[in-house]
Amino acid sequence: MHIIITDAWLARSRALHLNGFKLILMALAGSGLLMLGAVATYHWVFLEGVRQGWPGFSSMARLVSQGELDANKLYMRDNLDAMARKLGEMQARMVQIESLGERVAGLAGFDPAEFRTPPASGGALIGSKPLTPEEFQLAMANLESTAGTSIDWLTAVESRLFDQKIQRSMVPTQEPVTNGNVGSPFGFRIDPITGRAALHTGLDFPADTGTPILAAAGGVVVVQEYHPAYGNMVEIDHGNDLITRYAHASRVLTKKGDLVKRGQHIADVGSTGRSTGPHLHFEVLVSGVPQDPRRFLSAGESLAGLLPGRQAPPVR
Structure with a gap:
């Protein structure tokens, strides 16, 4: 397409050569400008009509607002149902x-x-x-x-x-010697040194010298000394006036004031003090009164038998 533009006052002319591509670009640009103008005009007329109260514009505005409210309500309902x-x-x-x-x-x-x-x-x-x-x-x-x-x-x-x-x-239910057999039980017996009846205030566990002695329960070491009768001795306070005593040890691994856990290696079996052979003399005292340690150890065996996957050791 050829367009010739003539200026009569300047007495000259100018020719424009438009091909198909340029015509399409011009058409698209013109359409875009027309659409923008139409949208701007519509919004200006619509807003002006609502503000001025022109007939028909109020009902149109209510319809548009109602549509937006319905869409918002539907969105809120969907989200509320999901949260519910x-x-x-x-x-x-x-x-x-x-x-x-x-x-x-x-x-x-x-x-x-x-x-x-x-x-x-x-x-x-x-x-x-x-x-x-x-x-x-x-x-x-x-x-x-x-x-x-x-x-x-x-x-x-x-x-x-x-x-x-x-x-x-804190209750002494752990056997102080692993797989140890009880020699002398708690109670009256013939004293092996004097040959006369006497109260045996604990349990004797015969074992080889050096066999580990384990704490029957957690507590605090309150005595660690050499006693003429008990030899190397350890006493552990478990609270509530409950004390365990471990006597005749060949070696002691704890000292007074130490915190010990149940089953902790605290000493080794020996034959120190008033003893006729290597063994552990084990006592349980409540308020200073000796108790039969077997009552406590048997309670521990019964508890172990109730735990899944474990078997209670035989009561000796």
């Missing part, structure tokens, strides 16, 4: 946690019924019907309250179980 389903899953998990908490509370010595949290008033049943935002907020508040109560209860149960574990670890 998630909330229902959380409520189901809380029921499982409460059931587990009741069983653990019973093991800890609590009344399982006390662990059961009362149902919150006004709560919505998730999944029974679509929830309103207010019902969803109320259900979330009830779930938060239930979770807080369960956490408090489980904390108390954990504390009780921890106390029980500590108490069990």
